Amino acid sequence: MPAVTMRVKYSYLDDQFAPDQVEAILREIREELIPSGEFTLGPFVERFERTFADYIGVKHAIGTNTGTGALILALRSLGVGPGDEVISVPNTFIATIGAIVAVGARPVFVDADERYQMDADRLEAAITPRTKAILPIYWAGQCPDMERILEIAGRHGIPVVEDACPSVGAKIGDRFAGTFGRVSAFSMHPLKPLNVMGDGGIVVTNDDAIAAWLRLYRNHGLEDRDHVSMWGVNERTQPFQAIVARHLLGRIEGVIAARNRNARVLDEGLAPLREFIRTPVRPAGHREVYQLFLASATRRNELRDFLVSRGVEVKVHYPIPVHLQKCARDLGHKPGDFPVVERQAGEVITIPSHQHLGPEHMQYTVDCIREFYLA
Ligand SMILES: Cc1ncc(COP(=O)(O)O)c(C=O)c1O
Known part of the structure; x- marks a missing residue:
């Protein structure tokens, strides 16, 4: 490895x-x-x-x-x-x-x-x-x-x-x-x-x-x-x-600015890999705070394991949507009821982009993702 x-x-x-x-x-x-x-x-x-x-x-x-x-x-x-x-x-x-x-x-x-x-x-x-x-x-x-x-x-x-x-x-x-x-x-x-x-x-x-x-x-x-x-x-x-x-x-504006700076590096770095991993459209005028940086990835579970093996602590939020959880069975839903959410649950990956990381961490993450898909 x-x-x-x-x-x-x-x-x-x-x-x-x-x-x-x-x-x-x-x-x-x-x-x-x-x-x-x-x-x-x-x-x-x-x-x-x-x-x-x-x-x-x-x-x-x-x-x-x-x-x-x-x-x-x-x-x-x-x-x-x-x-x-x-x-x-x-x-x-x-x-x-x-x-x-x-x-x-x-x-x-x-x-x-x-x-x-x-x-x-x-x-x-x-x-x-x-x-x-x-x-x-x-x-x-x-x-x-x-x-x-x-x-x-x-x-x-x-x-x-x-x-x-x-x-x-x-x-x-x-x-x-x-x-x-x-x-x-x-x-x-x-x-x-x-x-x-x-x-x-x-x-x-x-x-x-x-x-x-x-x-x-x-x-x-x-x-x-x-x-x-x-x-x-x-x-x-x-x-x-x-x-x-x-x-x-009192520090939150700095936190948000740092998260946005990191998210930009990820958005730009991942853009050429669009056929494998997509970040969401960012509407003009919306300021996001990147509590989670989400992307939709092909071969998501393999990518997750690869990134974790490289020290990039990605997560999945969440693999099972609420309507398919056991606790929701009384609501009577079945797979296929919310196809977009269900597809996203199989693709979504959360990439760390918080304020205690810098552009070098984001670049390393992009390099690892590029290696996973293109090497
Ligand atoms: C979308 C959403 N709603 C509600 C909550 C619940 O917040 P708390 O954990 O403070 O109860 C959270 C996070 O934990 C959340 O992400």
Whole structure:
């Protein structure tokens, strides 16, 4: 087997949280958070929520424990529940569809387009009198066609909830992901563009009444210590993670710029290999954040094994679409129901392109792929 000449790591957390990178975060925790004893909600969470809302340009940001929790809260805030349908796509992390099921609604799928996003051309056919929300995903950190999705949803009077979990900082024109829907959800899972040292999420809205409901519901329905005005849950962002998130939000534009620079090297380097491996079209005016850099490859599994043997830590997101998972058997789908998603599941490969890699790693990756197909 040829020598591995470079390691192209999939995870960057050891670099991102190296001692010199976390000094300011740990200082704030040691010198401000711990002496304050503000360990449930309070000023550190509020400061992060305000900073995040200002960054994406939305009125209200409400911190949650996870992106999954943010999605569940978003759906519940619109009254989605048993008997309702929510339209989404089957090529996503299971949490999107799990959130629909968790509120008691039925997921209805539409196929994906060639950019791995909800195919807006198929959306209208999936709408029924039971459709209570449309839930497009910013899959992999790319943007779905929000203009068309909003136009169709608006014509039918159906609210849009954005699953922007992978996509803090993504934009269409000058509008950020998460500002198009009635309510939107973000994740701060460690491998998201904005991450924390554990789990975290955010739900956002411009609607004052929905925001007030979300704040109450997130905190047991507590109006104050002694009065509970409605049933709720505990979905409070940890102040520790709010501090981490606020510091890292200050660095996010640099993170996105580095990911875009790396993605350009991959796009350009792979273009001559188009007959073997294709990267998606990047619509003008979309700013992607490359939570995952996806490409569709022939002989995908062989390519994956070859690249891993060369130190390029590629992954597959995901080999089995949600509608064909065991958990979804009650929905009654079968192979062939969503042919684009199913084809993509057999072709898609995730190539590391994060901010702790440089152009030399991208070039090495391109060279390895070229060798696999052409040598
Ligand atoms: C598209 C999508 N939705 C939802 C989630 C759930 O987020 P979390 O892991 O923070 O619960 C994730 C990622 O984990 C995701 O990629």
